[in-house]
Amino acid sequence: MIQIKQLLRTPSNLFVLVCFATCCFACAIPHTSVPTGIYPKIPQKIPAPDASAAIVPEGYKVEIFMKDLIWPTSIEFDESGNVYVAEAGYVYGDLVAPTPIFKISLDGTIVRFAEGFIGPVTDLLWHNDLLYVSHKGKISTVSQAGNITDIITDLPSYGDHQNNGMSIGPDGKLYFGQGTVTNSGIVGLDNVYPYVWLMLYPEEHDIPAKDIKLTNESFLTPQANNVLARQGNLLSFGSNLTYAVTSLFNRNKNTSLLVRTRGFNAFGEKSKTIKGQVKSSGTILRANLDGSGLEVYAWGLRNPFGVVWGADGQLYVTDNGYDARGSRPIANAKDNIFQIKQDAWYGFPDFSSGIPVTDPQFRSQRGSKIEFLMKAHPELDMPWMTRPANSATAKFDFSTNDSFGFQGHIFLAEFGSGTPATGEANFSGYSVVRIDPATKQAQAFLSTRATEQELESGAVAGPRRPVEAKFSRNGEALYIVDIGVIGFDLAGAGPFPSPAPGTGVIWRITKTGNNAAAPPGNLSPMPPKANSN
Template sequence: MYIQQIEPTERYLNPEDVNVPQGYQIEVFATGLDTPIGLVFTEEGGLLVAEAGVSTGNPRVLFLVEGRFEVIADGFNVPITGINYRNGDIYVSHRGVITILREDGTREDIISGLPSFGDFSNNNVTFGPEGKIYFGQGTATNSGVVGLDNQWIFEHPYFHDQPGDFILARGVNYETTNAFIPAAESAMTGPFRPYGEPSLLPVEVVRGTIEASGSILRANPDGSDLELVAWGLRNPSCIKFDLNNNLYIANQGMTNRGSRPIANAPDEFHMFVPNQWYGWPDFSAGMPVSAPRFTPEGRPQPELLLYNIPSVPPRPLASFPANSYIMGFDFNYSSEFGPVGDAYIAEFGSIRYEETGELILTGIGHRISRININTGQTSTFSINKSGFPAVTPLEGGLGRPTDVKFGPDGAMYVTDFTATTLRDPNEFIPNTGVIWRISRSQF
């Protein structure tokens, strides 16, 4: 079944441009969506899609009815970052808020005021075996220091990262031109402080908080009794329990930008360990960022921000190259589709290096990868035959995959954010989002 929601603009689509393993087939399931960030199937087999709203300013939740998507809710904070469903309730994560859409048409913000004014927001809700909800909370900054790469400082000048426990922060400061008064002297900013506020002592105590930056939080289904269960992540873009009640985390690693750039930091796929510090902002994939491999070209070696670490951070089950931007994932439980229990994950990818502007058109991201849960080994499951993301006029395949879900028919469904341009990789063209369907070939 092929579904066209709105007349798509400026996006050429051709499933023949996408490589899938022998014995599989890929097809366009739906077009004309606006920045689809995630999808979920209801217990009855219905399909819900969340549109992030970054190109229109109006995030929406859609429901597939008789071959066409209908808008069932809109007006959320930009962006929606995740959607889930249980017992008739739709859980929508959007900037700073988690909202329930109920069967009777009412909506309730069950959690609000989350620290999501910065680079990364609160992310998708998942359901724990004890009946609680879990979700990830992203950080304010790339690596613990507010700088000129954080354009949100003009609207939220006092916002900054907060740890999940009492820490001792080193009294290091990072100098930039003054963003607020360009003609003034330079600004000095310390770790875990607002922009332009320097550290004054060699070692400073920073108080921890439940709503910590880069954390996993847990609450009752009505949003009450919010508690911190882990921190030290950067952007836990997706979390999900498997059938064995193990929680897995897709965490996007630090990048080569800002006042404290970190080079070559991989994205991480973790099996959750409760009450654990995962290493941010001083460790990447279990390694200190003061190691030579993390030093950006032409920049100083990164300094550690913490005087003493809360715990030894774990190494991830699987790692992905820097700038993969791993997103939504799901587990396969159909032996007819493939190995039972393995995870399949969307890699949003990058179009340009964030500092140099050098094009990234192949080799990193823009694909669906498979993770062997037993060994942590990763492999590419689906990628464009050219190796290029669909940003060129003649490329009709995957662009920026955002989520993977297995449907009641056993097929894999993939949301593909939108068409973009080489001129500006962050210019998302409205109504060019796609859902792809990958299934076993019939012959």
């Protein structure tokens, strides 16, 4: 009999199951269980990207390096001047897009360097003639010949967040961020909408890096499996898919309408003592360059996305704050930048920016009073800097060249608010900010001329949703990876994510008058090769 996990982690089968699950959930869950209201819809005609719509400081110029991309998430450079660009293969609302990595030569030639990864691809890193790829549940390497080798596998990345950014440390080891499975420690119905994974991977839950004991706090939730099982007669599948769907919806014999779930437990389970593991949630992990010797470097993060060792020998990490959603909604949680210390704990799931989530400022209109999940807490390390709630701090880089300017400053991409999926409306992000480490002051460096509604809907010609700011190897050009237009449509049990493929852009910023050697701009990726079968 086919193994369920193997079946579900095959992209073609996953697509069919996701379509089935999304349809069933829309039929089963009433409008009152999710945010409702009027949200900006994606315009029928999305403006073409236009560098003149981007705002940068005087003395800098913006151009389009690449366009027509499907969910680009990362850019990297090798010693020969070649550029590598990854398309994610997954965003909310588009779960099975392809995952190519393009190689762009100095003359502008574009080839498909590698593909077949598990979306989302979240980061690229070039080191010692290998391209390291962080993609769902794995770290892989790609040789110059295009051969792919998985060096780290089975990471806990089948929930809300995945394994993320990578960096080489002063010790020559590979460091990367691993996100949590849930929003705030509890598996619930928010993991059905809009994240879908509870139906596909019902055993998933957050895993601590060290042994912990839980309080009596638990959450009563409608039995999602029973609700969905009652929709099972809507569609029929082949024997393998029928077996998988039946197994998912009947993994236990619980016929009650409501179930209780504790933190760090699978849906409907209530253990109070949880064993720590190396492949754990909300961590910075490190390993040898071949993937061996995997260990926990720090823990207690929520979604450590950007991971960069600075020239000062400090490890800087961006971490996304909680959302006001799910069984344990936490409002007004800021995003953070941490200087990571070995073996330190950063507060997930009971602290936000160093403040207990029991503080009244985090009380959401959509939930009850917040209590701790962990019975005892390790010593807490504080954030180096905070950013606005829901700005969605993403990947960043340090300026290293006086010819560009602001040497030593951080250039941080901020994806922007995810309202309504993230809870209460909170408009921020959609830009790249420059941070002076000496003063911790942030100023806009790249933004676009648009209203809030235009930014939320994607009806802009300038930058829309930056996910990475990355300097070229010589430090003379700053590249901004803009994933593209992702909005929401109020339909069915929605609002549901409504992304627009092909709207991804790579923007390039240089000092006016700087004509350093680089590939030409305004490139578009090659179309897929025709299938000869």
